[in-house]
Every structure is written in C-alpha cells, then in structure tokens.
Amino acid sequence: MLTIYNSLSKKKEEFKPIRPGEVKLYVCGMTVYDYCHIGHARTMMAFDLVNRYLRDQGYKVIYVRNVTDIDDKIIQRALDNGESTETLTQRFIKALEEDTQALGILAPDAEPKATDYVSEMIALIETLISEGLAYVGSTGDVYFDVLGFKSYGKLSHKNLEALHAGARIAIEEAKKTPLDFVLWKLSKPNEPTWSSPWGAGRPGWHTECVVMSRQALGQPFDIHGGGHDLKFPHHENEIAQAEGAYHQTFVNYWMHVGFVEVNQEKMSKSLHNFLTIRDALAKRKAEVLRYFLISSHYRSPVDYSMEALDGAESALDRLYGALRGLDLSNAAEHPIKSTEYENRFHAAMDDDFNTPEALAVLFDWAREINRIKSEDLSLAQALALRLKHKAAILGLLNDDPDHYFQNNSTQAIPLVEIERLIQDREQARSVKDWKKADEIRAELLTRKVIIEDGPTGTLWRYE
Numbered sequence: 001m002l003t004i005y006n007s008l009s010k011k012k013e014e015f016k017p018i019r020p021g022e023v024k025l026y027v028c029g030m031t032v033y034d035y036c037h038i039g040h041a042r043t044m045m046a047f048d049l050v051n052r053y054l055r056d057q058g059y060k061v062i063y064v065r066n067v068t069d070i071d072d073k074i075i076q077r078a079l080d081n082g083e084s085t086e087t088l089t090q091r092f093i094k095a096l097e098e099d100t101q102a103l104g105i106l107a108p109d110a111e112p113k114a115t116d117y118v119s120e121m122i123a124l125i126e127t128l129i130s131e132g133l134a135y136v137g138s139t140g141d142v143y144f145d146v147l148g149f150k151s152y153g154k155l156s157h158k159n160l161e162a163l164h165a166g167a168r169i170a171i172e173e174a175k176k177t178p179l180d181f182v183l184w185k186l187s188k189p190n191e192p193t194w195s196s197p198w199g200a201g202r203p204g205w206h207t208e209c210v211v212m213s214r215q216a217l218g219q220p221f222d223i224h225g226g227g228h229d230l231k232f233p234h235h236e237n238e239i240a241q242a243e244g245a246y247h248q249t250f251v252n253y254w255m256h257v258g259f260v261e262v263n264q265e266k267m268s269k270s271l272h273n274f275l276t277i278r279d280a281l282a283k284r285k286a287e288v289l290r291y292f293l294i295s296s297h298y299r300s301p302v303d304y305s306m307e308a309l310d311g312a313e314s315a316l317d318r319l320y321g322a323l324r325g326l327d328l329s330n331a332a333e334h335p336i337k338s339t340e341y342e343n344r345f346h347a348a349m350d351d352d353f354n355t356p357e358a359l360a361v362l363f364d365w366a367r368e369i370n371r372i373k374s375e376d377l378s379l380a381q382a383l384a385l386r387l388k389h390k391a392a393i394l395g396l397l398n399d400d401p402d403h404y405f406q407n408n409s410t411q412a413i414p415l416v417e418i419e420r421l422i423q424d425r426e427q428a429r430s431v432k433d434w435k436k437a438d439e440i441r442a443e444l445l446t447r448k449v450i451i452e453d454g455p456t457g458t459l460w461r462y463e
C-alpha cells in the first residue's frame, strides 16, 4: 500500500487516485530567467522519482510541470540584458532541458508555458470578481480578497488573524488587506502586455498554475507538488482561487520538497554559495549528483558539500562494484523468485517514497552479491540483474559497470596503456613473478588506477 505525506493533513495517507490506475500530477516548474540551481534540481528529482515509481507500479501517470515565462524577474533581467523576454526565456528553457536530461530526469508529459494561457487566466479572474472574491484596487490592479475565502491558511496551517497582524506593517495602499495578492497587474512602459477588461497588463504569478493544472488535469486532480517554499503563499493562493471560483476541492494530495543547504547555510546569491546544476556537474558525474539528491528523504533538508558528494560517489562505487565481472545478459536464464530485497525495496518506496531506506536495501543486496560471487556465479548474476532493475526505478545503475569505473576524462593515462600494464601483470602472475606483478600494481597506483583481483578475474578502476 502506497502512502504519501499530505501537507494538507500533515499525515501520511493511503494513496487513492481519483480514477483507479491513473495519477494526475502537477508540479510548479521553473521561472526561466537564469540557470537552475541544485535546489531546483532536488525538487525536480524528487518528483522524477514519484513519476518513475508510480509508473513502475502500473499507474498511467499524467505529469505536468509548468514553465513560468512571464514575471517581474524575467522582465527586469531582459531589460538589464537589453533583450526581449522571449529571447531570454527561450534560452533558459533550453538550458533547463539540457540540465534535466543530464541528470536523467524524465521529461514531463506536458510543460505548459504561462504566456500561452493568458486569456484563460483573464476568464478565471472574471469568475473570481463575479464570485465577490476579487476587486480592482485603487491603482487599477486586480486583487484576490483573502478575507472572502474562509479556509485560507488550511495548507500552510497558518492562522489567518496572526498572518494579518504580522503583515500589517507592510500594508500596501492599493489593497484592502495586506494578505490580498495580485491577480492582474497593469503594465508599465516597455513591459510585455495583454489587453484585459481592466486595462493592458499581465497576470500575477499565483494564477497561472490554477489555470494550467485545470486545463491539463481537471479539478480535482491527484497530486500537486513543489518546493517547500511554495507552500505559502503560492499554493495557499492557488487553493483560494481554484476552490473559491469553482466550489470544489482543488487537489487531494499536496507534496513539498525540503531545501538544499550548502555547508549548512541556506543557499543564496548573497552568500556566494549559490550553486547551479552546471557547476555541480562540472565537479562530479551526473549519476553521483543524482545519487546525492535522492540519498536524503525528499521532505528533509539536504546539505550540499564536497564531502557529501564524495560520500555519494563512494556509495555509488560500491553498488557498481557488486555488478562488476558479472554477465548480466545471461542472467535472465536463471529466474529466481522475488527476493526478500525486492519486497523491502518496495516497502521503503511505498512508505512516502523513502529513498534512503530503498538505497539501504540495495546495499544489503549488493553485499550478498559480493558474498556469493565466488560460490555461485549464476545466482550472483541473477541477483545482480534484479538489483539493476530495481535501481533503474531510482534512475541509477544504468551504466555499464566497467564503463562507469573506467570513464574518467580527467585522467592522463591512456586506456590502452592501462590495459597493456594489466596484461603484463597477468603474465607475471601466471609465471609466479610476484615481484614484477607488485611493481606493476604500484606503478598503476601512482597513476590513480586501482587493481582488484576477485573471483571473476582482475578488474580495475580509477581511484
């Protein structure tokens, strides 16, 4: 039984899709004016696992992740760069695609762009006005009237009175109350505009997700996700609009992903510890970064440091190490019953996508493969193949193990030379010339190549 922690109830709940066998999933995507940082990567990775696991469980998943291609930051950056907002956003949409592909994040089924849905957003705002939930403020912008939506605060579990009291100092004159949020913003000169019943302008950010999720998935739909920082006010504001306008539940399960910290500090541009996906990929293999991002539970904060990446790399080395020297293409001929490991793996994933626990199962499994390699090669191969299949659900161990260990473009020693030295060492060992064999091993080690003699022969890897 799959359980999901629902931010709405603050509890793990049994997952029951609206339509049996089908899951409708919406995740708030990127505002495309810069490269994605690893906090964005973590959110996209978390939902990549949700998507992959639900599909593995036989669900038909319809996964929508929007693209915010109009907002204040985009307009400002385009002005600073002296380019149009379209040129800017197209460039970063492409960068987003490259980054997510590098990390093995599966593309969503739909990636709607906000600017393609402006007329639908205008229609939603008109509905909100006719429902008495929105008003034109003194400056001409249109606002949502938060006090008119009685259950405002139910997702973030915030007390409305306390929120109002806290917000009073920051009151903006155009609004009735400080928590009211903008639905339609009149445009200034040189800004992209759309015509509307309230004048030329553009929609506020909180409106687009309501419109795009309803268009693609209907209302209600099953799972809505995003980063932890979107719970309030963004997701609270989405609920207020969708439920206020259409008088029905917006979403059944709300999922939120924890922050990424850098050396135990919040990642921010001002602290100079802002790390893009590209920066991280320049330091480590994509699969290592992937492993790092899923090695903590998606709801916990995760701390990025070079030590943490080293830890992820050696953990991944151990998993690949178990597969080395085994012929996985023949393993299918030795069917074995569903193992204890498979059951434990699924129990972990069914428990609110508990990836650290699922990875721990893979380690126990790898240890057993290593143990029986010398005793029963065919069983080891069969177990290894099953392990590889489960790891693939996490997007791991898709590489050929030899390629994984031997593919390191930063190493100076040519591959042919390594192989020649290893052959020389084999030759020395076969005539029991242990001195020479040891010398070759030492020479390889000075060039960061490690020799491992095992039950399946001699293997090598980079240090």
Ligand SMILES: [Zn+2]
Binding pocket: 027, 028, 029, 209, 234
């Ligand atoms: Zn959103």
